[in-house]
Amino acid sequence: MNPQALRLDHARALLREAGVALPPPASANDWTEIQAIIDGLCELSARDPLTxxxxxxxxxGRLTQELDRSSRAGEMALLLMIDIDHFKSVNDRYGHLAGDAVLRAVARLLSEQVRPMDTVARLGGEEFGVVFPHCGPTFGALLAERLRAAVAATVMPLPDGQATLQVTVSIGGAYSPAWVRSSVEHWMERADRQLYEAKRQGRNRVCIEPVPVNEVSPEEKDLLFAWHDASGYMIDAADAV
Known part of the structure; x- marks a missing residue:
């Protein structure tokens, strides 16, 4: 049997299990179906299988886009790091199936509270991330509190059909710096520090870093747009000196 055919069969099975619909192959070498398989696998590789x-x-990748937007256009975004409080005790007391049900329920609740332009992700374990583009300090704290309150107010049924559970989340947040080059790692580290502070203060609360004040004059903003080389790439300030 052709090894390539075996690999395609395996790819089709993976996509069927994930609920990805594929067009029926018109022939053994139908490139339309092969492209659909490639697209489906790319989508699958970017998705958390549980939630x-x-x-x-x-x-x-989404955070990189928002940092680039902030540095070029001065549009702030809010990054939230969210952790389910005492999640280990849920697994220890009710089992891992119950823990999985809680993770799915929290993922659904967070997704229901955000705008279509926002992104909710599972970062690993019981930790989630949310990024709100075009979000300044006027509304950031309100959005984060809405997420926290939605989780705390929800009674979650467990897989046995008899028990229910309520959990809470701790949330830490940080804004992207406007008109300043930064890194995804530094942005996440700042939000993580606020998450640890929320847990230190007793959990089930929101802590957001104060917005850094960046004094950028209109002339300096013009320079940010003007610093391009002949290829159209942005030149760092250090390289322009």
């Missing part, structure tokens, strides 16, 4: 949310890799 269906974007995974950590996909989320990091």
């Amino acid at each position: 269906g949310l974007p995974n950590r890799r996909a989320f990091l």
Whole structure:
């Protein structure tokens, strides 16, 4: 048997299990179906299998886009790091199936509270991330509190059909710096520090880093747009000196 055919059969099976529809092959070498398989596998690789949310890799790419937007256009975004409080005790007391049910329920609740332009992701374990584009300090704290309150107010049925459970989340947040080059790692580290502070203060609460004040004059903003080389790439300030 052709090894290539075996690999395609395996890819089709993976996509069927994930609920991805594929067109029926018109022939043994139908490139339309092969392209659909490639597209489906790419989508699958960016998705968390338990919750269906974007995974950590996909989320990091989204954060890179928002940092680029902030540095070029001065549009702030809010990054939230969210952790389910005392999640280990859920697994220890009710079992891992119950823990999985809680993770799926929290993922659904978070997704229901955000705008279509926002991104909710599962970063690993009991930790989630949310990024709100075009979000300044006026509304950021309100959005984060809405997520926390939605989880705390929800009674979640467990897989045995008899027990129910309520959990809470701790949330830490940080805004992307406007008109300043930064890194995804530094942005996540700042939000993580606020998450640890929320847990230190007793959990089931929101802590958001104060917005950094960046004094950028209109002339400096013009320079940010003007620093391009002949290929159209942005030149760092250090290289322009």
